[in-house]
Amino acid sequence: MRAPVRSQVSGCAKRLCTRRQGHTAGRAASIIGAIFSTVRAYPMDDKTAAALRDLLVKERLHELEMAYCRGIDRRDPELIRSIYFDDCVEDHGEAWQGTGSEWVDYIFSGYLLQFEVTAHYVMNEWYKVDGERAQGETHRVSYHRRPNGEEVSAGSRTFNRYECRNGVWKIAYRGVTRDWLLESKAAPPDPAQPKHMILRPSLPGPQDVSYAELSMFGRGPID
Numbered sequence: 001m002r003a004p005v006r007s008q009v010s011g012c013a014k015r016l017c018t019r020r021q022g023h024t025a026g027r028a029a030s031i032i033g034a035i036f037s038t039v040r041a042y043p044m045d046d047k048t049a050a051a052l053r054d055l056l057v058k059e060r061l062h063e064l065e066m067a068y069c070r071g072i073d074r075r076d077p078e079l080i081r082s083i084y085f086d087d088c089v090e091d092h093g094e095a096w097q098g099t100g101s102e103w104v105d106y107i108f109s110g111y112l113l114q115f116e117v118t119a120h121y122v123m124n125e126w127y128k129v130d131g132e133r134a135q136g137e138t139h140r141v142s143y144h145r146r147p148n149g150e151e152v153s154a155g156s157r158t159f160n161r162y163e164c165r166n167g168v169w170k171i172a173y174r175g176v177t178r179d180w181l182l183e184s185k186a187a188p189p190d191p192a193q194p195k196h197m198i199l200r201p202s203l204p205g206p207q208d209v210s211y212a213e214l215s216m217f218g219r220g221p222i223d
Contacts, residue, residue: 054129060169061127061136061162067222069120074219075204077108082221084171085163091175100171117202119143132164139179149186155179168223 044052064083071080084090084100091097096106112118123139137159144152161173200209210217 057129057134057164057169058127061134061160062125063222064162064169064171065122065125065136065138065160069122070217072107072112072120073118073202073204074206074208074210075108075112076219077104078220079222080104082170082223084174085165088171089173091173093175093177100174112204114146115144115204116147117143117145117204119202134162134169136160136162145186149188151184151186153182153184155181 067079067083070076071083081101081104086099086101088100089097090100090103096103098106119142121141123141125136125138127134127136137157140156140158142154142156146152156176156178159173159175159177160171162169163172202208206219211219
């Protein structure tokens, strides 16, 4: 006997469908809306319902990764703090270990202050979901520029373990390893560049142009 799709979506998946829009939540809402518009009138077997549920979970995990990058680059500590459970472990091997919240305190109290601009990008993502637990490996590229023009770029991977607690998916463990590191010097501005290449600069705080252009992307926790 096939049950309607709504009765086969778990509590954590339902939470994904109903949480408020903000930050990257709009993208998830659009995907979820398209999925349910397509399947609402059709019965669904258990295998298909489970696959749909896992897809919703993976979209949430992707949002957590996007929130980390935006939180770093826009200097929004509460956004980053909100992607971790309180007892989350942030593990950088011998370089640094502590809780997720302690990591936020560490980078915002000193490390990030040396850079006038940072840009973090998520490349490959691969997630595995098993009930109320999930794991993911993400490849990252990060760029840092000091006021004197010194640039530091790095490639890294994160090994994340996620959990769903009380209907909410967050990071329970985040391990980091580095693949490569490159140091360089920024080129001085070239006034001969075409006008369309002279863009508005990215800024690390709430003065960044994105806050004026994107009203749904406020500061603070992801949800």
